[in-house]
Amino acid sequence: MIEDVNMLTNPIVEISGLTKIFNGLRAVDNISFEMYVGEILGLLGPNGAGKTTTLQMLLALTTPTSGDIKIFGLDLERNREKILKEVNFSSSYVAMPYSLTVMENLMVFARLYNIKNPQARIVGLLKDFEIEEIKDKTVRSLSSGQITRVCLIKALLNEPKILFLDEPTASLDPDIADKTRRLLKKIKKERGISILYTSHNMREMEEMSDRIIFLDKGRIIAMGRPEEVRAQFKGESLEDVFLKIARQL
Amino acid sequence: MKIHRVLALVIRHLYLYKRSIPRLMEVFYWPFLDLVIWGFITIYLTKFKGTLPDFIAFLLGALILWDILFRSQQGLSVSFLEDMWARNLLNIFVSPIRPIEYIFALMLVSIVKLLLASIVMVIFAWLFYSFNIFLLGLSLIPMIVNLVIMGWGLGIITMALILRLGQEAEVLAWAVAFLFQPVSAVFYPVSVLPPFLQTIAQFIPASHIFEGMRIIISGGGFPMHDVLWATALNFIYILTALVFFYWNFSIVRRKGLLARIGE
Numbered sequence: 001m002i003e004d005v006n007m008l009t010n011p012i013v014e015i016s017g018l019t020k021i022f023n024g025l026r027a028v029d030n031i032s033f034e035m036y037v038g039e040i041l042g043l044l045g046p047n048g049a050g051k052t053t054t055l056q057m058l059l060a061l062t063t064p065t066s067g068d069i070k071i072f073g074l075d076l077e078r079n080r081e082k083i084l085k086e087v088n089f090s091s092s093y094v095a096m097p098y099s100l101t102v103m104e105n106l107m108v109f110a111r112l113y114n115i116k117n118p119q120a121r122i123v124g125l126l127k128d129f130e131i132e133e134i135k136d137k138t139v140r141s142l143s144s145g146q147i148t149r150v151c152l153i154k155a156l157l158n159e160p161k162i163l164f165l166d167e168p169t170a171s172l173d174p175d176i177a178d179k180t181r182r183l184l185k186k187i188k189k190e191r192g193i194s195i196l197y198t199s200h201n202m203r204e205m206e207e208m209s210d211r212i213i214f215l216d217k218g219r220i221i222a223m224g225r226p227e228e229v230r231a232q233f234k235g236e237s238l239e240d241v242f243l244k245i246a247r248q249l
Numbered sequence: 250m251k252i253h254r255v256l257a258l259v260i261r262h263l264y265l266y267k268r269s270i271p272r273l274m275e276v277f278y279w280p281f282l283d284l285v286i287w288g289f290i291t292i293y294l295t296k297f298k299g300t301l302p303d304f305i306a307f308l309l310g311a312l313i314l315w316d317i318l319f320r321s322q323q324g325l326s327v328s329f330l331e332d333m334w335a336r337n338l339l340n341i342f343v344s345p346i347r348p349i350e351y352i353f354a355l356m357l358v359s360i361v362k363l364l365l366a367s368i369v370m371v372i373f374a375w376l377f378y379s380f381n382i383f384l385l386g387l388s389l390i391p392m393i394v395n396l397v398i399m400g401w402g403l404g405i406i407t408m409a410l411i412l413r414l415g416q417e418a419e420v421l422a423w424a425v426a427f428l429f430q431p432v433s434a435v436f437y438p439v440s441v442l443p444p445f446l447q448t449i450a451q452f453i454p455a456s457h458i459f460e461g462m463r464i465i466i467s468g469g470g471f472p473m474h475d476v477l478w479a480t481a482l483n484f485i486y487i488l489t490a491l492v493f494f495y496w497n498f499s500i501v502r503r504k505g506l507l508a509r510i511g512e
């Protein structure tokens with residue numbers, strides 16, 4: 001399998017000994033992992049496990065207390081601008097200026113990333129996400145699920161090689177969440193992009209992720225294919241594993 | 250510095266005014282109201298004080314120039330708050346943008362807003378009170394440039410403080426310029442201040458500009474000395490402000506506050 005060759009030879013993100021201490025609290029505690037080209041890697045764990053903090057360090061929003069982050073083989077802190085051109089981020093906790101229309105907002109980000117033919121690209125993505133009809137509506141008039149999708153479109157504008165998503169499906173209804181997952185999988189397959197994402201939806205984790213990383217109190221307590229982690233903890237489902245870990249450790 | 254990134258943000262902020270009447274009011278309404286009220290007050294006062302013929306000119310000139318400083322500071326800090334309120338800062342800072350590009354974009358936005366507000370004030374000062382600010386002539390240009398730059402300096406410091414202290418520090422966006430007003434000798438000469446405030450005023454760029462304005466209005470020629478002082482001070486102000494901003498930005502990144510701002 002080509003994918004497996006890539007997986008063995010092409011780490012696109014390399015993290016070693018990553019630690020973040022906030023006022024004595026070890027939010028992320030000496031974690032190391034790699035992410036491979038074309039892989040969907042799911043980050044899961046209880047509230048406060050350190051998922052968001054990890055993502056923020058990967059986006060250079062938060063500086064690590066110690067440890068190394070390499071993306072595309074480059075040190076993140078020293079190559080921030082170069083790396084951020086090729087990645088993107090979305091989350092259910094970001095939004096966009098309310099008094100601008102969807103199109104205006106997306107055009108701003110298209111300019112920010114210097115995208116060629118922005119209009120065509122935006123319309124294409126709006127179609128993919130089935131929200132073409134809201135293009136001239138102001139963000140204020142959208143539902144939270146629609147805003148989430150607009151933010152996801154923003155995250156795809158620059159054709160990122162890596163997508164960082166923090167609870168991307170949190171405010172979507174089951175139907176739209178399902179469609180979004182399919183779309184992300186499709187994009188991953190067609191363009192070979194890598195996705196690192198977090199979610200509290202264990203079914204989604206199993207369905208989406210090539211591999212998962214289980215974080216608890218800032219530490220990695222399990223890592224591998226979903227079925228491997230399930231077997232390791234003798235759980236019937238990932239949800240089962242989650243409950244076992246969250247309640248026992 | 251990548252100009253496409255700067256322009257993207259300028260356009261983002263100008264879009265805001267396309268559909269928002271309250272924001273447009275902020276640009277036009279307050280300067281207009283300021284002018285009306287102060288204009289009538291000065292007319293009223295001059296009825297009693299025939300001995301101060303330049304009184305109206307002093308006050309209206311001061312009012313217009315102060316508004317320039319205030320707005321250039323606001324242009325930065327309020328635009329920054331807009332991004333914070335819209336929960337848009339993360340979208341911006343996960344892009345390859347550099348902090349200096351962000352600041353530069355907001356400076357351009359502040360110039361646009363300033364031009365609009367100034368046009369309104371200048372026109373109405375002339376229509377209502379026959380006060381023609383252009384009588385100050387070309388000397389007006391270095392004075393305005395200095396006020397704008399001091400406003401930017403204060404604006405950058407305000408942004409840094411809001412970044413660092415969070416939403417509670419929002420009020421600074423409106424307050425910081427006024428903190429400097431007493432020692433800026435806007436409506437009165439530096440000489441009326443008590444000695445220790447006079448010393449402080451020496452180190453405020455704006456005080457030199459307002460002194461200079463009064464020199465021009467009373468026919469004393471171009472206040473080269475004051476303009477040079479203001480320029481030198483401003484150079485230090487803007488550099489200090491940028492260093493202060495970058496220093497706070499790195500602390501904010503260390504404390505992981507960038508993602509939490511506005512919450």
Ligand SMILES: Nc1ncnc2c1ncn2[C@@H]1O[C@H](COP(=O)(O)OP(=O)(O)OP(=O)(O)O)[C@@H](O)[C@H]1O
Pocket residue numbers: 022023025027045046047048049050051052053054504505506509
């Ligand atoms: N900026 C910060 N300052 C201080 N403590 C922080 C900060 N950010 C996160 N923390 C703490 O670090 C720990 C990890 O938080 P983080 O947001 O990474 O968890 P999470 O796994 O994303 O949780 P959730 O599932 O609730 O989103 C928590 O205890 C949190 O309170």
Ligand SMILES: [Mg+2]
Pocket residue numbers: 051052053166
């Ligand atoms: Mg989180």
